[in-house]
Amino acid sequence: MKLVAGYPDSLTEKPFHYCPGCTHGIIHRLVAEVIDELGIREETIGVAPVGCSVLAYEYFDVDMFEASHGRAPAVATGVKRVHPDKIVFTYQGDGDLASIGTAEIIHAANRGEKITTIFVNNAIYGMTGGQMAPTTLVGQKTTTSPFGRDTNTAGHPIKISEMLSVLDGSAYIARVSVHDPKHIRQAKKAIKKAFQVQIEGKGFALVEVLSACPTNWGMAPVEAVKWLADNMVPTYPLGEFKEVE
Amino acid sequence: MKLVAGYPDSLTEKPFHYCPGCTHGIIHRLVAEVIDELGIREETIGVAPVGCSVLAYEYFDVDMFEASHGRAPAVATGVKRVHPDKIVFTYQGDGDLASIGTAEIIHAANRGEKITTIFVNNAIYGMTGGQMAPTTLVGQKTTTSPFGRDTNTAGHPIKISEMLSVLDGSAYIARVSVHDPKHIRQAKKAIKKAFQVQIEGKGFALVEVLSACPTNWGMAPVEAVKWLADNMVPTYPLGEFKEVE
Amino acid sequence: MKEEIIMAGFGGQGVMSMGKLLAYAGMKEGDEVSWMPSYGPEMRGGTANCTVIISSEKIPSPLSSRPDTVMVMNLPSLEKFAPMVKEGGTILINSSLIAKEVERDDIEVIKVPANEIANELGNSRVANMVMLGAYLARKNIVKLDTVKKSLKDVLPERRHDLIPINEEALDRGAALVK
Amino acid sequence: MKEEIIMAGFGGQGVMSMGKLLAYAGMKEGDEVSWMPSYGPEMRGGTANCTVIISSEKIPSPLSSRPDTVMVMNLPSLEKFAPMVKEGGTILINSSLIAKEVERDDIEVIKVPANEIANELGNSRVANMVMLGAYLARKNIVKLDTVKKSLKDVLPERRHDLIPINEEALDRGAALVK
Amino acid sequence: MGEKILMKGNEAIAEAAIKAGCRYFFGYPITPQNALPEYMSRRLPEVGGVFLQAESEVAASNMVYGAAGAGARVLTSSSSPGISLKMEGISYIAGAELPAVIVNMMRGGPGLGGIQPSQSDYFQATKGGGHGDYRLVVLAPSSVQEAVDLTMEAFEIADRYRNPVMIVGDGIIGQMMEPVEFKKEIDPADLPKKDWATDGAKGREKNVINSLFLDPRELEKHNLKLKAKYDKMKEKEVRYETYKMDDAELVIVAYGTTARIALSAIELAREKGIKVGLIRPISLFPFPEKIIAEAAGKVNSFLVVEMSAGQMVEDVRLAVNGKKEVYFYGRTGGMVPSPEEIVEEIVKIGGAIK
Amino acid sequence: MGEKILMKGNEAIAEAAIKAGCRYFFGYPITPQNALPEYMSRRLPEVGGVFLQAESEVAASNMVYGAAGAGARVLTSSSSPGISLKMEGISYIAGAELPAVIVNMMRGGPGLGGIQPSQSDYFQATKGGGHGDYRLVVLAPSSVQEAVDLTMEAFEIADRYRNPVMIVGDGIIGQMMEPVEFKKEIDPADLPKKDWATDGAKGREKNVINSLFLDPRELEKHNLKLKAKYDKMKEKEVRYETYKMDDAELVIVAYGTTARIALSAIELAREKGIKVGLIRPISLFPFPEKIIAEAAGKVNSFLVVEMSAGQMVEDVRLAVNGKKEVYFYGRTGGMVPSPEEIVEEIVKIGGAIK
């Protein structure tokens, strides 16, 4: 029999520490599959963030960095400038990328830094126990927006993909979701493109992946992916926002 | 005889320390005139940046802060939250706002912080002697882009107004120039709107003012404003990018 | 009087709140108390534990390296904490989930079929209260009654309907060792 | 031998490069040298100055609180630095721009109409070299010739066409005090 | 008020700040202090205050600068890496002479390190992790009640000196529950008006909040003014506690959580017949050097215990000034010393006591 | 090479880095060190290197982390407020054991302060302004030639220990021109390969650059390893210079620019017949405590001179350990002490010498 869905080479054997049903795991697998398919495992250097995926350096079977909170794009810049012929990616959460690391992601994009960023937007700070993220939905209750996010004091969910698309240095920007197999397939396609854009030296590439945090959303996993589809997707339209030829 | 152009009340008597022909001076005067016209001198609290306009706290005759480099929007947020009934503005250069202070301006805008930002874009770091700014034009020579800004390593001029317009919290975003009287008049109108938007509690307002740095551009003032008109304006289209009703 | 207690179990077994309840009741009776949880990153699946100290004097360290009593709700906790119990101390074991025997003969071992009893009462989540009831009956550090009265202060208002079943569980636990 | 010199003037008067040239020539002659500029924020309009020390021994402090010689190109510099000159020291004054007299009688005062001579030579920017020439002739710390030879090393290549006029200015200055 | 309630250290500090008239909190999440901002996010709106989760620690410290300059009592909190990011801001707050209270629930470092209890930011807190000659008043509670009391005092001290005050704790102080009592409650409206604050120059000269002095003579003058303030703190704000010092032959010097553990160790040591006492610095800056210097005249030796590789030990050595041996015992990385270990150390020194 | 050229300190350090095989610079402008990045922006492209002006000091320090982890020799430079912003990053670089060189041309603080020379970041540099128990090797040149030599050594030390090294100077060291000679030139291609670096896991196990250890036992182990390294530095990397110590009755302890001025003061004092010597720490960490302790056995007293309110003086006191009086003279805010002032101070102490 032929293997149609297996275990990617670019993942170590180590079981993920993520909560049951946490879609960080799906996204890890997709990234690993793409690295496998592009045959770049031995050319790739990854940068893990601070966030639930802080231990990503234990899961990807490639050279890895553990960056300080929000600074993965700066770390990746340092790496890429030293090894312009290698493939460098960052894997970052929404607190990491869209809050503390805002300046770093914007300037990496604006410089057209030839790196790939996987941006996992789960509308919450998972690692620290469910605080509000800049991507938290309007009215969503979190441990630091106990009465629901109030736009009057905390603003609106931030649109990272739309914002980065404005910059001349970004070459590929897409938003995808992993709430069902169809979207997972699209997500993988986008991730693959985001690596190819780097391989072709076109510029900065980012894929924003809408992701579920069953634990801090206070839902069972099956319920969480449904909530993702019903609430996050309408707030964060999916699609390719930018693709430079 | 009737005074048709005088000395604004909201400026102290102190002569500016700016270089001859530095258009920071024009912008200061416009801001002061607007404060006068709106009758808010005693309600206004300003935040000066680190940059050539670091001493703005000596020129505006209103309560003032001197903020750390890039953090004026955070300082203004602190002030505005304590005094929601007062008018708070920041005055920032392009190094200050578009480089080190990227995260602060984006999140102030995204929160819809009810403050007004005067963003003086002179495509260079004036204060520190003419280094490249994120807004430096392609090919422009500066002390840290001695061979001209190279998009391949330093990226493209960053479009702050366009980027902030994407965010839901921004209520008024405009780009203006001060290279001739006609544009100065438009600039003043935009600055006035940006204060009115705050008075009306609509959200975050920013006016990007294209400005000349004769000294670090290595030009005589007359030449510098011409260069501004001929080179900066085409790169940074003027206009109102966003106006929330 | 000074009693150091460690409670341990899986994340969802309510060891934290059982510790809080005990500490609260101790405070109500005028004792000095402290409650100290283990804490980790928000990655799930591990075991949780807390240390409660109840004393008639000011409490020095809020941690305990040689607890007087240990209550374990699951197997990993047994393995981790049984060796720490003070000589002559007591260990209470949730025998519903732990088949293994304690390999020490210098401490008292009390088996509490906490989950079974909780299930009998119709709510597996009160296994912790069964365990606590057994402890209270055995040790007399804090009165069972004070603990019961503390329930309404410790439980959030929206859970006050659960007070009766919690009381029942405490009683059933207490009954076990009487 | 140890000579401490301060040079001062408006921003555009070339005091920094005149100091560099002197220090460079000193180095060429095998002396220990240091050159220390004043620095400030990039806001214009102030005066600039630099301190050059030339010595046969290692130089301790690169700053000078009692310079042997001061050269002032404008009035504010005169007022600032004249009081600092060491007793018995020398002050060279750009008399083209400074009408004021020095109010000390314990130092030697040399008046150099630097701008006038520079204008005669057709380039007001070499006033600094006129001043330096006068200094070199008076003090003999570094040879005029070495300074001339240093021009090509200190001036950027695109300015090498200016070497002759600079040399002339040095000579004219030197001639003044000979 | 007056009633005892059982509270976590993190939450108790938050409530204490509110009781001290603080209505503004700016911070960014980080373990192990999240319960503090979370509590504030629920409570502050109830009392008409503002909770704002900043985009970063850098932004948070500058929001504090703004709110403090605007005349408010304001709090921020974080843990080690986050505090490092606030260093520039803290130097500005101190430089501009603004009152503010900063909480650091220290965790193991360096770098990302871990999240377990630590005291390895002592130098950063007391000597100035930011640039320039500035000082924070640094207070180190060792119980939840003390955390409450010191937090309330911190706001007073901050206002009195126009200087930031830092409360240092660790995961144990922050997560532990103990009974606490709130002894008073201040209505912010009753606080004296700060006439230097920026609230619109109505009917007065404008106010400026600033730390820039381009003329070095001016900046030196400013530094001398600051130094005079720090000297005054050294005179007036020293806080410490001693325990069983009357007959002590060896003194443990320890603060915060470690001091609690030292108390257990002292019990054990005394059971063994070794006369051990404790000096517990409560203010880390100003450091209680006088009492230590005095003790140096009486006891045989000192044992400094820290959850660090040895930081406060330098201040103890400076105070002892060579008069007696100063020993050090430290655990790092989130490891908490046990009373037994400390006793072992004491026994070892016992041999070394001349 | 071998030829003397006249260079500014800032530029000489930049060139020295290149001669040491450094091909990567990440930094952000700030006075008084701009000539350094500006020089790099011209020179690095010539030698196939990369100059990148980062969006901030925070980003710059993390780019350094990346480049260092990727195996390169890398430099960053800044001045006081900018260095404060790098504190978290520096703690990470130290925590992940990466070699890198950081230059701090100190200016007057706190806050925005001023831009004139200062030495008030001594604590920050030597005790750890960032969180956790980490140490930088801190080198303080007092001439342009020494700045060159120490910069080249800094890269060697950084690689040898896998630890960041900081060069501290001030506006004087940075802006002053003196003749310099570059004694050697290293081709980066000749440097030994760093087998721990991340450059793609080709034919080997993957490499990881990390400072996270969630298990406190692991983190403590890591801290002990770091401590062993710092202890080794204390043994092997102490650098200092002494001057006229043979007959000295009073020793000035001063570093960097201040030491140069102290030399002038010593001349003046000796003219007056007062026998003054100098101990000039070149490595501020590890601190030359042994030579100071030895001197304490011989001289009458110590005078520490700093451009700060008194920071290194604590390390001197620790080294002297009560054996002799340690006096302090400091100027702050960008004021530079004059030789005359120092002599005055010496004369004053003269009266105090028993």
Add this chain to the structure above:
Amino acid sequence: MEQVKRVVFDEERCKGCELCTTVCPKNIVKMADRINSHGYHPAEVAAQEECISCGLCAMICPDVVIRVYRPE
């Protein structure tokens, strides 16, 4: 050993999230009654013969538990 099953579960990795059970077009992925050593009820497919090797279960599994094979 020849591969006979179409869907293979690495049971010890399974966290019982149930996501796989929601996507199977054949509705044959079920949660087992037993628990694995981490305390989770693992997912399983009893009716291997009904499986069409579509791979959807593997695609949504966050813990890379599932391998899917197709007869050649």
Add this chain to the structure above:
Amino acid sequence: MEQVKRVVFDEERCKGCELCTTVCPKNIVKMADRINSHGYHPAEVAAQEECISCGLCAMICPDVVIRVYRPE
């Protein structure tokens, strides 16, 4: 004192940038030969009677040197 001039220069503030000279529709703003105490040649209007009080010179002056009056 009655205001008679239409354009008044606060000469000591002038930095001689010449911007005002480029915008005057009447082309009457000129740089003076004298220098002020900061070493700058200040701008001036000799032909006051030609001024139309348009205010453009004041509008572009970066140093708030110029006051413009209009007869009522």
